[in-house]
Amino acid sequence: MSTTQDLQNFTSQVRRDIVRMVHAVQSGHPGGSLGCTEFLVTLYQDVLQHNPKTWDMNGKNQDLFFLSNGHISPVWYSVLARSGYFNVSELATFRKLDSRLQGHPTTHEHLPGVRIASGSLGQGLSAACGAALAKKMNNDSNHIYVLMGDGELQEGQVWEAAMFAAAKKIDNLIATIDLNGQQIDGSTKDVLDTGEWKPKWEAFGWIVLEMNGNDIAELQSTLNKAKSLSGNEKPVMILMKTIMGNGVDFMMGSHKWHGIPPNDEQLQNALSQNAETLGDY
Numbered sequence: 001m002s003t004t005q006d007l008q009n010f011t012s013q014v015r016r017d018i019v020r021m022v023h024a025v026q027s028g029h030p031g032g033s034l035g036c037t038e039f040l041v042t043l044y045q046d047v048l049q050h051n052p053k054t055w056d057m058n059g060k061n062q063d064l065f066f067l068s069n070g071h072i073s074p075v076w077y078s079v080l081a082r083s084g085y086f087n088v089s090e091l092a093t094f095r096k097l098d099s100r101l102q103g104h105p106t107t108h109e110h111l112p113g114v115r116i117a118s119g120s121l122g123q124g125l126s127a128a129c130g131a132a133l134a135k136k137m138n139n140d141s142n143h144i145y146v147l148m149g150d151g152e153l154q155e156g157q158v159w160e161a162a163m164f165a166a167a168k169k170i171d172n173l174i175a176t177i178d179l180n181g182q183q184i185d186g187s188t189k190d191v192l193d194t195g196e197w198k199p200k201w202e203a204f205g206w207i208v209l210e211m212n213g214n215d216i217a218e219l220q221s222t223l224n225k226a227k228s229l230s231g232n233e234k235p236v237m238i239l240m241k242t243i244m245g246n247g248v249d250f251m252m253g254s255h256k257w258h259g260i261p262p263n264d265e266q267l268q269n270a271l272s273q274n275a276e277t278l279g280d281y
C-alpha cells in the first residue's frame with residue numbers, strides 16, 4: 001500500500017503533466033483531468049491489481065479500468081505512463097498527428113492500458129458491464145472499474161447499462177461518477193437539473209457510496225470499502241464529489257476550463273502551484 005504522501009507527490013507531478021500536455025498543443029481538456037487526478041493516481045497506484053508490464057487486451061486475472069469520459073485523456077495518459085504502461089517521454093506526443101495519445105483514446109493506436117475507444121459519451125458503463133460479465137463466466141475474480149462524468153449521465157445509454165447491471169447481478173463492477181457539477185456549457189444544474197443521484201442509483205438496484213474525490217485518504221478508504229461490498233449480487237456505484245480544475249487556483253470550480261488550454265503565462269502560474277516531484281517528461 002502506498003502512503004497518502006506518496007500519492008500526493010505523484011498527484012503533483014501528474015498535474016504538471018496535464019497542464020504541460022494541453023499547453024504544448026494548445027488543445028485538450030484540463031478541467032476534468034485536474035479534478036480526477038487524485039482518483040486516478042490512487043486507483044492505479046494503490047487499488048488496481050494490475051501488471052503494466054504484461055498488459056494485454058484481455059486482462060485475464062487483472063483488474064480492468066475503463067475511462068468513459070474519454071476527453072479527460074491527459075490525466076489518464078499521464079497516470080498510465082507514470083505507472084509503467086509506456087515511456088513518459090511519449091506524453092510529449094499528445095494530440096499530435098500519428099501519436100498513440102489521441103485527444104480521445106482509441107484502441108486503433110494500440111496504446112497499452114487502453115481497451116476501448118471513449119470520448120463519445122455514454123458508452124463506458126456498457127463496455128464495463130460486458131467485461132465484468134466475461135470475468136464471471138471465466139471464473140476470474142478480479143474487478144472492473146469505470147469512470148463517467150456527471151454531464152455524461154445525461155446520455156440515455158448510461159441508464160440502459162444501469163438497469164442491465166442490476167438485473168444481471170453484476171457484482172464485480174465498481175463504477176464512479178465524477179460529480180464536479182460542471183459540463184461543457186455550464187453547471188450541470190443550469191444545463192439539466194437532475195436532482196439527487198443517490199436515490200436514483202439506489203432505485204436502479206445499485207449499492208451507492210459517496211466520497212470526496214480530492215481527498216486521497218478518503219479515496220483509499222472508500223475504494224477499499226467498495227471492493228469489500230462487491231460480491232453481494234449488486235453493482236457498486238461511488239458518487240465522487242470533485243472540484244473541476246483542482247490544484248490550479250484560477251481553473252478551479254468553473255466549466256470554462258472544461259476544454260481550453262492555458263497560455264504561456266497561465267502555464268507558468270499553474271506549474272508554480274504544483275511541485276516537480278517525479279521529474280518532468
Ligand SMILES: Cc1ncc(C[n+]2csc(CCOP(=O)(O)OP(=O)(O)O)c2C)c(N)n1
Pocket residue numbers: 031032033069071072119120121122148149150151152153178180182183184244258
Ligand atoms: C455523445 C457525445 N455527445 C456530446 C459530446 C460533447 N461533449 C464532450 S465533453 C461534454 C461534457 C461532458 O460533461 P461531463 O461528463 O460532466 O465532463 P466534464 O465537463 O465535467 O469534464 C460534452 C457534451 C460527446 N463527447 N459525446
Ligand SMILES: [Mg+2]
Pocket residue numbers: 149150151178179180181182183
Ligand atoms: Mg462534469
